[in-house]
Amino acid sequence: MKIAIAADHGGFELKEALKKHYMSQNFADLGTYTTESVDYPDIARKMVRTILGGQADLGILICGTGIGISIAANRYKGIRAALIYSQDVARLAKQHNNANILVFGGRTMAVDDVIKYIDTFLQSSYEGERHQRRLDKLDITE
Ligand code: RB5
Numbered sequence: 001m002k003i004a005i006a007a008d009h010g011g012f013e014l015k016e017a018l019k020k021h022y023m024s025q026n027f028a029d030l031g032t033y034t035t036e037s038v039d040y041p042d043i044a045r046k047m048v049r050t051i052l053g054g055q056a057d058l059g060i061l062i063c064g065t066g067i068g069i070s071i072a073a074n075r076y077k078g079i080r081a082a083l084i085y086s087q088d089v090a091r092l093a094k095q096h097n098n099a100n101i102l103v104f105g106g107r108t109m110a111v112d113d114v115i116k117y118i119d120t121f122l123q124s125s126y127e128g129e130r131h132q133r134r135l136d137k138l139d140i141t142e
Contacts, residue, residue, distance in 0.1 A: 001122075002055070002058075003025055003027050003028070004050045004051070005018060005028070005030065005059070006030035007061070008032060008039070008040040008043050009032060009038055011063050011064065011104070012032060012034070012106065013035075013106060015060075015062055018060065018111070018115070018118070021111075022118075028050070030046045030047055030050060043063075044072035047061055047073065048073055052076070052078055052079070057100075059081075059101035059102070060102050061101055061102070061104075062103070064106055064108070065107065065108050066105035066106075067105075077139050077141070079101060080135070081099065081100075081101035082101070082102060083103045084102050084103065084114075085117075086117070087117060090118070090124070091120050091121070094124035095126060095131075096131045097131070098126040098131070102117070102121060104117070
C-alpha cells in the first residue's frame, strides 16, 4: 500500500516523527518541508490530488488540531478524511467509513498514540454492505 503524508507548520514535527517511525513504508512526503507558516487548505488540496489521482492509496494529513485540514479535505468529492482520536475510532474509520485520509492534530496528540491509531487502521478491514450504501450517498451533490 502506497501511503502519502502531508502537514502544515502545526503538524510538521508530527509528520517528521511518523516518517521516521514508518521508515520502511517509505511514505511519500507532500510537504510542508519546514516550520515556516503555510495555509492548510493548500496542503489538503495537494493530498486530495494525490489520492484522487491514484498516486497513493491512503493519505495522512496533519495540522495543529486536525480540524482545519479535515474540513478542507472533505470538501472534495471522493474524499473521506477522518479525524482520528482513539483506537476504536481508527478501527471504525476503516470498518464503516473506509476512510482514504487519516487526520491528526500535531499540537493536540502524542506521537505514540498516533502510531497506535495508524497501526489499528491498517490492521482493520472495510465491512462494505450497508456501509457502502451510505458511502455512495456521500457524493450525491443535488
Ligand atoms: C495553524 O496555526 C493552525 O490554525 C492550523 O494548523 C490548524 O490547527 C487549523 O485548524
